[in-house]
Amino acid sequence: MKTLYVRTVVLMVLALIVSSVLSFLLSNVYYQSFLKSYNEEKLMGVVESLAAEYEANPGLDLDGYLQTAAHLNYQLAVIDETGHRVFYGSEFKDRELDAGVVTRVLHGQKYHGILENRHGLFVTGFFENTLKNSVGVPLQAQGKTVALFLRPDIERMLGEVRVLLAFLLAGTFVLSLVFLVVFAHFVVKPVKRLTAATQKISEGEYDVRLESSRRDEIGELARQFSQMAGELKQLESMRQEFVSNVSHEIQSPLTSIKGFSQALRTADMAAEERDLYLGIIEAESERLSSLSKQLLTLASLDKEAAQVEKTLYRLDEQIREALLVLEWQWQEKGLQVDLQLPDVTVQGDRHLLQLVWINLLTNAVKFTDAGGRIRVALINEGSDVWVRVQDSGIGISESELPRVFERFYKGDKSRNRTRAGSGLGLAIVDKIVRLHGGAVSVNSKLGEGTTVEVRLPRL
8 A cells, every 4th residue: 555655755756857857858958059059169169279270380290289289188080181090189989970071171161060960868969979079170281181170078078077976966866865755754744643633533532632833734734623623522522412411301201201100000099180190291291292393303404404495474474473373371371462563574484483483482481470571573674684582581690691502501400390491492593593694692681581682684
């Protein structure tokens, strides 16, 4: 299996090789386009100067003169009209030269061998030690014309430099590989830590902290991962609490139903007492039914958050319908209900928003003492609609307000059991309102009542 570390090293080595090849090819292009003509022009100037100097001093010994020139790191060749050749300086590896070239030079033309011969690659063109890779001019010596050819003796001029350059390139390549391997380790190391942290999270261990002091993409990834781990930990804690709460909420009525059922079967009791036990069993069954419906509602909202079917309808009529549904409850407690419901049309999911008003009004009725008051107001403000449900009930303490939208949170545990709910109503309200792009707020004082405000966009 190829690890990220191996892949990183291989890719870096390939990048090094490709960049070296491309640099070599670009150097070749530069040489062919600019340096080649300059090099030939420089050599032509040297050979012309040699020829002119000798012709200006014909008494000089030609062999000695050219030997001296060869000591200046040049390779020379002299060819007369009979084809006789004399070489000076280091040996040419290839002495072949077209006879036509010699003839042209003997007749006064110059030979541009460096430009005329296509040598291909940069190294071949510059370092090729052949007679063809030279420049030539005619030379008047001892009353006759000979052809003088010259090229630089690269081996003598750059011998040590070539060795040093080769050592430098080889050392650079080897050290680059070493550093690439080391640097790749540091690049991959945080990824390995991230992999290990991911494995811990998959095993249920969420207390994961990664180094986040780096300012690059890896550091940002580590910070985001740590944040995600914290959120997952919180989510897992909420999940466990949710399961615990559901179990408790189900277990409590089941225990009551079981206990009273056993009492009905095993004990002789009066009809009134029997009716009381049966009423308790019925109430606990209704409580279980309500809990299951609310759980299904929340599950549906969580799963299908994007599937809100919005239609235009009268919001004031819907709130009146919700009050009619609960009429027997608030009339039984003798509550006074004040309504301020002007005609308002909104665009929303009629079924889901009906759950909002039912839950809010049910809470208002449940937590308001007999003879109390409930006010419901519908307010138009520009593009938003506000629904305010205000009661004169027992209220909520300031410390409990931030948690009223948490699932299964019931506030003061000392409240009368007849007023206790499942703790899911406001969670459902908040979820539905947020799906509609709105917001819910709760203001309350203990013993003075509660006001819930719902903001919804009209369209």
